[in-house]
Amino acid sequence: MTKEIIYRFESAYRGEFDIKAYHFNKGEKSCCIVGALRGNEIQQLYVCSKLIKALSELEKQCKISYGHRITVIPCVNPFSLNTGKRFWSSDNRDINRDFPGVSGGEPTQRIADSLMKTVNGYQYGIQFASYYIDGDFIPHVRMMETGMENAGLANLFGLPYVVKRNPKPFDRNTLNYNWQMNGTSAFSVYTNATDEIDEKSAELAVSSVLRFLSRMGIIKRHCHGGYMSSILEESSLMSIHSSRGGIYRRVKNPGDETAKGEIMAEILDPYENTVLEQVKAPCGGIIFFAHKSPLVCESTVLYKLIKRLKS
């Protein structure tokens, strides 16, 4: 393993801002893995740290295939992680809305540019990402439908689901979108945590990446087969909204099955503890996403449901 600082600047008060890359093996650029772009992506940082540990062991045992280079960039935004801010610590810009970056631009554009230059040219790109609204997912691989995506490859992670998203205008400035447009097969992996550590899903994420690397012949490692992934269009997920604001009591969790009419959550009056709304499943299915925060506004997406196919 070699360490490289791919971007550095001296800050006014906090010393050096460094983005570190960990390189394993030498040879063609086979796979690059990127962790926390945002200051609340603690799980994403943690998963990358576990991968660095696992890949270090594999390298020592000569189990990274000859001629294949793997790079892990665990954290692109240490300043925001250390100040507890989700976006860039001074001006609140989101690095993941600044790709492909500008070399002589704003601080976050420079970071995006340096990252893009480092990660370009890899055959496969994996980002541990977080969603823009608060909540928990079933672990899955997400891909933008750019016309260059390969959902068949995404199956090889062995996670339960692969989700394809039709990119919106704001998606065009994300790492995943630009990575794909530059010719890398790019995947975003979502575990079911962001600002806290979920050990079980972190292990699942590490296993899925090692499984993918093994199946692509980049590492030599026996892996369990994982799941036969189901491929979903994001637009096919059924959104279930709250009709009242209040305290949210979650009954059903990501991965749970639900039958039509079953109670999924309750919205309570924040002053009187009475039930304002019982959120019921409009159809049978599997819960893909669940809102997390204990406070909820009216018209918030509480759940996204994979509808059960009628037999």
Next chain:
Amino acid sequence: MLETVASFGLAVGEKAEIKKNRLLPKDGAEGKKRIAIVTGVHGDELEGQYVCYELIRRINSRLSELNGIVDVYPMLNPLGADAVTRRIPMFDLDMNRIFPGGENDSPWEYMAEKITEDIKGADLCIDIHSSDIFLREIPQVRILPEYKRKLLPTAKRLNCDFVWVGNSAAVKSSSLSYALNSTGTPCLVVEMGAGMRITKVYGEQLLDGIFAVMSDMGIWTGEVGEVSNPIISADGEVAVIHCGKSGIFIPAVEHWIGICEGDHIGDILNVYTGEKEEEIFSPAAGMVFTLREYPVVSAGSLIARILGGGR
């Protein structure tokens, strides 16, 4: 007449509401033109507040001279304004990146949709912004190049110092102005002043322009003052200056003055060593229309934009 454009219940005993004041002529509004004055998409942009107050006050004081509909939306992000934050609190969303709305993953996307629908069909919309806390701007109109032919004649009448025909973030896809222009409702974006401030003289200047435009449209029959001719410029004629070092920026020029190539713009100082980290000189001759307001800078922070200084 105060109207609620959209609302939803917050978690604890409160509603988020977008309100507008519809000013109608005494002899009825049927068949008459409509102008929408919108501001406060970002909660820290307050320059439009004085404009809204004074516009309503002046019209009400001479209501007999009103010959059309004036819809005034003083604050599209009321929670942000109250919490002194640019984005939408709790959701951490940039409201000017979610238009035309309708995605419906958060209640604010629903609000964005309702706002867009409410403004659609107006004969003109003016969306007033005020930079952010980091930069000071002269009163300027921003329009996308593809709408230049349609919007420039009106933009020139707004009594701003400068019309920038370019791809700035305020007019690009996902913004309110793009959502309106792309569906046939002409929308001009005004940028002036700095975030968290009200510059009364800029407000007065813009008000003269709004009354002139309303007069041109036949919405205002009263007397209007002379408006100045703005400088028209495209992206290629604007020099953008970023600093290369972090520290404290002390300007050596005033805002909105003419400078020559090589003139001293300012210095980046190191407060620990007492040394200058960087001296910044203008790469071209022109007018300083954007100047850094917030002194703390990181490598890459925007320092100034020079009009007429394209390279």
